[in-house]
Amino acid sequence: MKFTIEKTCSITGARAGILETAHGIIETPIFMPVATKGSVRGMPWDTVEDLGASIVLGNTYHLHIRPGEQIIERAGGLHNWSKWPKAYLTDSGGFQVFSFARRGQAKIDNQGVTFKDDLEGKTHRIGPTESMAIQKSLGADIVMAFDHCPPANATFEDIDIAVQRTYEWAQKCLDFKLQDYQSLFLIVQGGRFEELRQKSLDQLISLNAEGYALGGISVGESREEVDKVVKSMAHKLPDNKPRYLMGVGTPRDLIVGISSGIDMFDCVLPTRISRHGSYFGESGKAESITKKSNTEDLDSPLVKNCTCATCLRFSKAYLKHLFQRSEITVYYYLSLHNLHTLLNLSRQMRSAILENKMQDFLNNHPMGHLAFIK
Amino acid sequence: MKFTIEKTCSITGARAGILETAHGIIETPIFMPVATKGSVRGMPWDTVEDLGASIVLGNTYHLHIRPGEQIIERAGGLHNWSKWPKAYLTDSGGFQVFSFARRGQAKIDNQGVTFKDDLEGKTHRIGPTESMAIQKSLGADIVMAFDHCPPANATFEDIDIAVQRTYEWAQKCLDFKLQDYQSLFLIVQGGRFEELRQKSLDQLISLNAEGYALGGISVGESREEVDKVVKSMAHKLPDNKPRYLMGVGTPRDLIVGISSGIDMFDCVLPTRISRHGSYFGESGKAESITKKSNTEDLDSPLVKNCTCATCLRFSKAYLKHLFQRSEITVYYYLSLHNLHTLLNLSRQMRSAILENKMQDFLNNHPMGHLAFIK
Numbered sequence: 204m205k206f207t208i209e210k211t212c213s214i215t216g217a218r219a220g221i222l223e224t225a226h227g228i229i230e231t232p233i234f235m236p237v238a239t240k241g242s243v244r245g246m247p248w249d250t251v252e253d254l255g256a257s258i259v260l261g262n263t264y265h266l267h268i269r270p271g272e273q274i275i276e277r278a279g280g281l282h283n284w285s286k287w288p289k290a291y292l293t294d295s296g297g298f299q300v301f302s303f304a305r306r307g308q309a310k311i312d313n314q315g316v317t318f319k320d321d322l323e324g325k326t327h328r329i330g331p332t333e334s335m336a337i338q339k340s341l342g343a344d345i346v347m348a349f350d351h352c353p354p355a356n357a358t359f360e361d362i363d364i365a366v367q368r369t370y371e372w373a374q375k376c377l378d379f380k381l382q383d384y385q386s387l388f389l390i391v392q393g394g395r396f397e398e399l400r401q402k403s404l405d406q407l408i409s410l411n412a413e414g415y416a417l418g419g420i421s422v423g424e425s426r427e428e429v430d431k432v433v434k435s436m437a438h439k440l441p442d443n444k445p446r447y448l449m450g451v452g453t454p455r456d457l458i459v460g461i462s463s464g465i466d467m468f469d470c471v472l473p474t475r476i477s478r479h480g481s482y483f484g485e486s487g488k489a490e491s492i493t494k495k496s497n498t499e500d501l502d503s504p505l506v507k508n509c510t511c512a513t514c515l516r517f518s519k520a521y522l523k524h525l526f527q528r529s530e531i532t533v534y535y536y537l538s539l540h541n542l543h544t545l546l547n548l549s550r551q552m553r554s555a556i557l558e559n560k561m562q563d564f565l566n567n568h569p570m571g572h573l574a575f576i577k
Numbered sequence: 578m579k580f581t582i583e584k585t586c587s588i589t590g591a592r593a594g595i596l597e598t599a600h601g602i603i604e605t606p607i608f609m610p611v612a613t614k615g616s617v618r619g620m621p622w623d624t625v626e627d628l629g630a631s632i633v634l635g636n637t638y639h640l641h642i643r644p645g646e647q648i649i650e651r652a653g654g655l656h657n658w659s660k661w662p663k664a665y666l667t668d669s670g671g672f673q674v675f676s677f678a679r680r681g682q683a684k685i686d687n688q689g690v691t692f693k694d695d696l697e698g699k700t701h702r703i704g705p706t707e708s709m710a711i712q713k714s715l716g717a718d719i720v721m722a723f724d725h726c727p728p729a730n731a732t733f734e735d736i737d738i739a740v741q742r743t744y745e746w747a748q749k750c751l752d753f754k755l756q757d758y759q760s761l762f763l764i765v766q767g768g769r770f771e772e773l774r775q776k777s778l779d780q781l782i783s784l785n786a787e788g789y790a791l792g793g794i795s796v797g798e799s800r801e802e803v804d805k806v807v808k809s810m811a812h813k814l815p816d817n818k819p820r821y822l823m824g825v826g827t828p829r830d831l832i833v834g835i836s837s838g839i840d841m842f843d844c845v846l847p848t849r850i851s852r853h854g855s856y857f858g859e860s861g862k863a864e865s866i867t868k869k870s871n872t873e874d875l876d877s878p879l880v881k882n883c884t885c886a887t888c889l890r891f892s893k894a895y896l897k898h899l900f901q902r903s904e905i906t907v908y909y910y911l912s913l914h915n916l917h918t919l920l921n922l923s924r925q926m927r928s929a930i931l932e933n934k935m936q937d938f939l940n941n942h943p944m945g946h947l948a949f950i951k
Binding site: 240241242243244245246247248249250265269270274277278284285286498499501512516517518520521524525527528530531532533534535536 | 614615616617618619620621622623624639643644648651652658659660872873875886890891892894895898899901902904905906907908909910
């Protein structure tokens with residue numbers, strides 16, 4: 204993997220870069236659609252590719268449980284098994300198994316997590332080495348370290364333990380021999396405590412990994428708390444390496460994150476909210492297609508001037524009708540719009556960075572001011 | 578509308594024709610995907626078009642209840658409301674309201690049907706004139722007469738009444754002034770009684786409509802009963818007009834129907850069975866993706882040599898995984914294969930007819946012999 208920064212915005216610190224992987228070039232900043240179980244929910248790969256996605260995210264926990272990494276390895280890895288030719292990133296499964304812990308279904312010790320899966324109730328044990336072994340079999344281009352991800356409301360002491368474990372586990376992950384083309388990213392923990400975030404960051408930077416992520420975000424904090432962490436931490440991550448903000452991805456999050464110097468994002472929201480009839484509206488906020496005035500709105504697309512295939516073709520009235528009559532095609536049309544919104548926003552911001560126009564861009568975007576709030 | 582027969586197979590009576598409508602040319606024989614509520618379930622229009630569909634079927638009853646024909650008319654009709662640029666056919670709603678009657682939720686008299694809808698329980702009344710008025714507003718290229726469709730197990734006397742009503746209502750439908758570009762097809766009833774089928778056919782042919790359909794099929798009879806009706810009736814329908822077999826569409830049905838001289842088919846099966854993990858297999862019969870041996874079948878597509886986008890890309894193992902993990906993208910991939918199977922089969926048979934190769938085609942197709950059973 205090779206990462207090159209093409210330009211850094213002198214006002215905000217936002218970066219435009221090129222990430223070269225064995226499965227194609229990724230122009231950053233980039234939003235990564237989530238393909239938890241090897242498919243972006245409801246979106247054929249052709250559409251995902253047409254939307255301009257160059258990397259998607261698979262989930263180690265889910266793929267380990269089903270179909271199992273052995274069969275994916277036999278198929279030649281995630282790319283060939285799922286037939287997504289471009290880049291893949293796999294998260295480590297940490298986030299999922301720690302959410303079991305929060306529900307009392309898992310036990311954590313210094314070597315890893317023992318838990319019962321949510322399908323058959325079988326007992327599993329995953330630690331840093333197990334996670335690396337699974338991810339090696341899955342064969343993603345970017346592999347995430349197995350970290351300790353505590354809940355947002357954990358105490359200082361508990362988060363301190365998580366930071367220490369994350370550090371020790373990161374070393375074990377780095378010691379594991381992945382496939383030659385795979386790159387390992389480490390995940391900074393520390394929750395809402397700046398002191399612990401700084402400690403985690405210093406520890407992990409000392410290990411000199413190929414990329415860094417901010418983790419333990421969006422596990423229950425307020426938007427403002429997340430913004431604070433992102434704004435205070437992103438620029439401290441190594442300058443010459445990709446910076447990834449995990450599990451975050453709405454238009455506002457991209458504005459704040461990219462302006463803070465983040466290069467990569469992922470989030471299930473664009474496809475998930477479509478199943479509730481929601482879409483990213485004019486201002487970037489989620490709106491409901493069921494809004495009363497949409498019933499007779501035969502002229503307006505979801506968002507005026509949006510260039511996605513949904514907005515170029517359909518009226519709000521038609522889409523509301525499909526949603527209310529449970530016509531599942533509407534999930535496709537709304538997801539397409541939502542994914543386009545994020546992929547297009549990241550492209551627009553990339554152009555603005557390259558052309559020294561970030562100030563203009565932020566001034567003109569309804570949510571641009573969020574980038575400047577300290 | 579203009580219908581031209583290009584060639585008739587001298588052995589089977591199968592026909593290749595061209596149906597010209599205000600929304601494009603339809604090469605027959607043709608399978609029509611069903612877009613009940615203005616969308617083919619789970620299939621974006623782009624895909625429906627890529628598959629080569631040139632006409633789809635909307636449902637008068639469902640569209641009347643929601644969103645109502647007024648709003649569709651205001652949008653400029655079905656084509657512009659749903660943004661399907663090619664041809665539309667609307668069924669009359671008869672089939673739906675008579676299925677209410679079977680459940681005791683409707684009262685039938687000589688002028689029409691009074692029923693409560695299945696959404697809000699409001700009372701509606703639809704007869705031939707009402708159905709025509711709705712279909713005029715919907716604006717499909719082909720409009721179906723409002724017929725009396727009795728259940729498969731109805732008595733001779735009951736079906737005789739239905740035949741008589743269908744005749745009287747057909748006259749009322751013909752009297753109604755539709756839009757200039759719209760064509761009305763009449764629907765032959767008569768159930769399993771050859772005498773009544775013949776009577777209905779004679780009555781309706783005397784009215785000289787633009788096209789004819791066989792109705793009251795697939796309402797509970799066996800495949801063999803359906804085949805018998807199709808084989809005995811299709812060739813008696815006017816030679817120079819489109820012949821449409823309603824609600825029927827599996828590979829076997831297309832083989833039997835096209836060989837009997839039918840030009841048009843529609844059926845919800847290709848999209849419906851995909852939601853149960855089923856697809857048209859090698860022989861044309863529906864098979865389940867959940868079959869045990871598929872778990873490890875990383876090499877085979879659904880059907881060897883199938884040229885659909887699903888078979889060109891994915892293994893059975895991957896598709897089974899998606900289905901078992903409730904990944905909704907699989908409904909798209911299976912529906913695409915199923916629709917392709919029918920659209921491609923009708924194209925292949927059309928070529929065989931045009932090239933005088935129907936005998937070869939039927940000899941080589943695993944279900945071809947069904948065309949020759951008397």
